[in-house]
Amino acid sequence: MTPVDDSTGAGGAAETPRLLVRWLSKRYGNVQALAEVDFELRAGEVMALLGENGAGKSTLVKVLSGLVQPDSGTIEIDGVARDLYPSARSQASGVAVVHQEYSSVPTLTVAENLVLGQTGVSPLWLPGRLKARARTLLDAVGLDHINPGTLVERLSVAEMQLLEIARLLVRDSKILIFDEPTAALADREIERVLGVTKRLASEGRSVIYVTHRLPEVFRIADRVTVFRNGRSLPARSTRDLDVDAVITMMLGRELQTMFPKRGTARAETLLEIEGLQAPGLSEPVSFNVRAGEIVGLTGQLGSGASTVVETLAGMATLQAGRARLDGQDISLKSRSATLKRGIAYCSADRKRDGTFAVRSIRENLSSPWIRAVARAGWISVRGERDRSSDIARRFTIDVKRMATAVGALSGGNQQKVAVGKWLGAAPRIMLLEEPTRGVDVGARAEIYQHLRDLCAAGLGIVIASSDTAEVLGLCDTIATFYRGRVTALKPHHEWSEDALVREVMHQEAA
Ligand SMILES: Nc1ncnc2c1ncn2[C@@H]1O[C@H](COP(=O)(O)OP(=O)(O)OP(=O)(O)O)[C@@H](O)[C@H]1O
Ligand SMILES: [Mg+2]
Incomplete structure (x- = not known):
């Protein structure tokens, strides 16, 4: 060049x-x-x-x-x-x-x-x-x-x-x-x-x-x-x-810390994934997620990292393998099946299935858990308002703009809504693809902190991200993907940034 x-x-x-x-x-x-x-x-x-x-x-x-x-x-x-x-x-x-x-x-x-x-x-x-x-x-x-x-x-x-x-x-x-x-x-x-x-x-x-x-x-x-x-x-x-x-x-100020301190993941395995096969994966994928743990899957475009997350969400065709949550088999055959088992999913493409552009911030924030505040088919307006305002505050989304259509928000603020809406749903497992795409440094640090808070509450999180710095700074365990298979799976402290980038690009040490 x-x-x-x-x-x-x-x-x-x-x-x-x-x-x-x-x-x-x-x-x-x-x-x-x-x-x-x-x-x-x-x-x-x-x-x-x-x-x-x-x-x-x-x-x-x-x-x-x-x-x-x-x-x-x-x-x-x-x-x-x-x-x-x-x-x-x-x-x-x-x-x-x-x-x-x-x-x-x-x-x-x-x-x-x-x-x-x-x-x-x-x-x-x-x-x-x-x-x-x-x-x-x-x-x-x-x-x-x-x-x-x-x-x-x-x-x-x-x-x-x-x-x-x-x-x-x-x-x-x-x-x-x-x-x-x-x-x-x-x-x-x-x-x-x-x-x-x-x-x-x-x-x-x-x-x-x-x-x-x-x-x-x-x-x-x-x-x-x-x-x-x-x-x-x-x-x-x-x-x-x-x-x-x-x-x-x-x-307009210094950023204190980008990545929150890691907590201690609990000993018990929350999610077991065994021999997962789906279109786009060339070898079966297996790994476990403990309560309180963030597992990062990283690789280039088409490496299979997002395929795994999409399969766990029930968005891809499962060809073989099984997933167990709390020791019980879960069906991965549809999004509604996984949603019922408490699996939250935040897609990489918020236009496709992350947010509803013409709906208000409040409606978007409450969309995953609206049923929980509805009684006998009636939605409790108060319940919805309280809970969504609480989420908005935690994500520094302007509470005065709750009635604004999400489509009118800046790109990064739309992403905050896409991630934040799951907070009210009390999921067991949170799956995220590229969670901070287009999010500014300040809000990025906030999202990381929220994910850590969810871990502290006992959730297990799986992130597919192509941002190696993010994966290294945030995750407890990191799996690298290349052409549809896992090439390495190690705890974060066994990775250096250099080694991770090299593994992801599938290059030999210089
Ligand atoms: N069509 C619109 N209607 C109402 N408000 C809007 C509209 N477009 C943008 N805004 C508001 O104008 C402000 C600037 O938005 P803009 O999209 O330019 O931000 P940005 O710097 O590109 O942010 P990002 O990094 O998130 O993309 C924001 O408060 C946004 O909500
Ligand atoms: Mg913009």
Whole structure:
């Protein structure tokens, strides 16, 4: 990969910025999403845009992409004032975006999605040409194993995200915006995205890169702009910063601890998994979960780690094997069967089955346990309100906004709702996939603490996560997966970060 050339990017402050945003404000009802934001992007630079959940990052992205009209402020591209609303204008001005919530149409093919909604691309392209073009684009983002004729609904979350990036390459845009492009991805796909991003910048395009994964920032960004409560702090060069300094800028304070102290798991086995086989697993999987223990399953995309969690949730086809809870066999044949036995499940894709976007925060928070507060078919409004407000407070979700539709929340706050709703259900086992995807550092620490609290109350937790730092910092026992089988299963203190990353990538020690 060609390194970013300093002379094109972070250099000469005197040159006209590629993008200059001044005094930009946007209000939603009583939420000031953007407040007099100043933002500058130079030609050929990668600018990381950082901030807590709800800080306004996606709102800026939506303004720049013409989805949202700002209340006030000015935008200049290459020194010329521009109105970027609606999105056709933004596109015509050379802005292209990969949104946080992916926008591919699941019922169309990969190739069709690549040309969908793109100005300057004829829908009358011959199928053969369309396919050939799609092939080139897919290869560019490392989706070489995907057939252009595949329906998008068949893709994994990570593959959909890479498809979004391929869509952005269709047009020749000079300002590229990535809103959390790697949130759904594992190490190897992240490398691919970072590689593609660097290459695009080295070709002279300017990139705005929104992320909560701070180590990435130092790998690709020339400068950093931090948003706090809708306001922008002055941009800083990554050369003058480190991760801790960035966290302090984001939170306005230092973060004391990211990972809570581990408790002592109890001796008794809560969940026994024996010889589990399901599509996507190449060898039977067996492990135990003790009460109070967090077991982490980690691996690359398609490694089988999520398959195990999905199978335990009753979401995949069980081909062989058994699971016992408290020594009693449990059926894994459907989600409702496992739910009945007290198995909570928080999926990686909150759009598919994590939250209901059009329903309120309160309704979402109470959805897993609403039956418990209902008596003879009547829902106790008071019971629901008390319990969901309690959860909201524990997750620092604004209690005044309980009636707000979850779809209007920032991405990270939606994730807090997706995890938090299980707290009221008193489950025995909690299964989570990528629990802190898109969650900011502060809220991430809170979620970890909540999971530890649940352990202290005797729950067993199984997490599938591609974030090796998270698995290492949080879990008691860690299993690594590679191509559908477990390659190692050890207590956390027998792992180092280096050994874990190497095991996950399936590489020999250097
Ligand atoms: N359509 C909307 N209606 C009402 N409020 C909204 C809407 N869109 C965003 N908001 C609010 O504006 C604020 C900024 O949200 P935004 O999505 O820009 O945050 P963000 O920085 O991208 O956060 P995250 O890191 O969680 O993605 C939040 O309080 C959010 O709830
Ligand atoms: Mg966002």
